[in-house]
Amino acid sequence: MFSFPGLVFLETTSGESDEVATLVFNFLGNGLRRWDIKVTQFLCTNANRPPQGCLQFYTGLQGRITSFNFAPTTGSIHLANQMYSVCLSRREGYCCVEFEVCRDVEDAFSLHMNGLIKISSTDNGCTEDYIQIEESSNMCLGNEKVFSNRYCGGTFNALQGLAVNSLVCDCTPPFILDIFTDGGQSSTLNLRNRGLCLDFRRRKCPLS
Template sequence: MISRQEIFCLLLAATCLVNGEPEPRRRAKLVSGLENDQPIGSNTNNNQTGSSREGKVFSLFNVVQFRNGGCRSTSTISGGGTGSTNRNGTCFTTDECTSRGGSASGSCAAGFGVCCVFLVSNSGGTITQNCTYVRNPDFPNSYATSSQISYNIQKCDRSVCSLRLDFETFSIQGTGNSLEVDTALVPLDPGGVCLDTFTVSVNTGQNIPTICGQNTGQHMYVDIGNLASDTAQLNFAFSGSSNNRQWEIKVTQIPCNTQGHPNGCGCLQYLTGLTGRLTTFNFMPTNDNHLANQEYSICIRQEAGFCCVEYTPCADIGSFSLDTNKMLMMAKIETECSVDYIGIEGGQGTCSGSANPTAGVNKFCGDKFNSLSKQMFDAPVCDCTAPFRVDIFTDDDVDVGDMGATANTKPSRGVCLEYRQIPC
């Protein structure tokens, strides 16, 4: 029979051997009973004696292996007026989490791992771990200075091709104009120009718009490239002093050809589900203008058994206002929309499932959302031409005023649309 002192010596020797091995080999030693949810060293056969007792002892020295998958941490986000939510993390051992610069926030893998959360706040910081949260310095306090801030994103694995940026909290200065142009002459006071700016830099040629203002809850998909050395950079630039600058952006790295993601399809935003809402950037405040120089696509994943998408303006006041005119508060379509508009291929007034894209409406603007021109009311617009997408276009010029005057006093907030998919 093995004495307690002998067990202690064996345990100490085995621990030293295990800890002295390289990480991949050490963690490859599996606990055979773990697959059946048995504790380390457990054995279902209680009648084993002699040499089997030695097997029980040595099962204590095997190391648990678990996937470094996603986990829900105990660290919470409480910004944006949406209530508290838990940050996502990655399941690591305690030592792995510490060595990678993360913070243990809760447990995972049946208590054998910790949910490791990665936070980067310092300007010039480098993101190397998947699911990293980028925050302003001194978060959750506002960023009080006007020095430019940037973050560098490196791939956590060479298989990564794209990024998803989720704006958990996003508040910087917007355009500062409640109208696309106030009372100055058009060439001297362009509306929609950002005071502060957020830009994303990649070398793939993707057209990523410059944004500003209030964008909590928005997201972007970024094509980072398929080379192991490809990187991305997030940049904040500021104009003057402000006490409302605060941001937290979750950076998720997505492998090439991942199902359920818009890799390589030209979608800056990608929405899923039978119903949802889409808005242009900086739509949420009621006292700021839509952004200038926007050109991107919002895509909606087609669900099985559904052939059309119906769009209606949100219940908010002024949920559709692009290329507005004070005296002409009506819907404009097609050639009437030349500066700011949205594109929906083959838009029609009914969702029959047999819409003809050549007969449909492709451009929408004005003060009302309707597939018929010069209507004074909103109406649903249906798209039965998959893949489903809404294209956003705004230029860097202001809207003209009444009957071609140089000033326009009509607000132009942008677009908020509710969508629902229609069965075939």
């Protein structure tokens, strides 16, 4: 089962009216698969056009981000060999974006799990499957002293080696969440690696 949350954007190269975009699907094994795909074309000058390189783009004050193939029920495994960006637009009056694991979803964050141990891992501890939120921390517009860039493991936290999830805040636009996965999806240790389900909400700028 593939879950493609939000909007997925594909850029054409020239923008000519007769240019053709082709979607190709390759699958192994048998099974019934269905799609309901809505296609919308944007002018190159459209204000809602996402920044270049953003495969998913969110403009709301809050929302939910899930990695590809993240199913509502446990048992799904994130896709291998992924490298793409999830982008959030800038909104006037809002200076930060808070991320937290989806509270209504079991195992909402599991990337490069070390067996069954659910602890957080950051930066140098994340070399295979991870997300990247540059210069983020557990605080918004406070006295942040510890910043992290990469997140993996079984717990979402800007501090290393913890077993409790925490808010992670990004106050350094552009607001981009990068997703990286390697090709190692066949080992036993990877069977619990579902990917991620994160809820986000924007934080207003402090009054001057």
